Amino acid sequence: MAKKELVNEKLYDLARADEFVGQRAKLLGISRRRLVQLLAAGASAATVGLLPSLDKANRAQAQTAKPSPIIKPTPPEFFV
Secondary structure: OOOOHHHHHHHHHHHHHHHHHHHHHHHHOHHHHHHHHHHHHHHHHHHHHHHHHHHHHHHHHEEEEEEOOOOOOOHHHHHH
């Protein structure tokens, strides 16, 4: 890309990200396409692994009532 095109911040960030992916792929000795496939597979596997734990947390919240934040009764003379 020409430096003239990198004045826009979004385009600059995209160009740097593209360079980073290219450098990492070269370092690992695989193609950029394969690196992106592996990253996508890892992200989806992490999401799938996270879903059951999120479901259990939601069920636990639904089954237990939240305690009141007020522990002691407040005296009425504190209110006008």
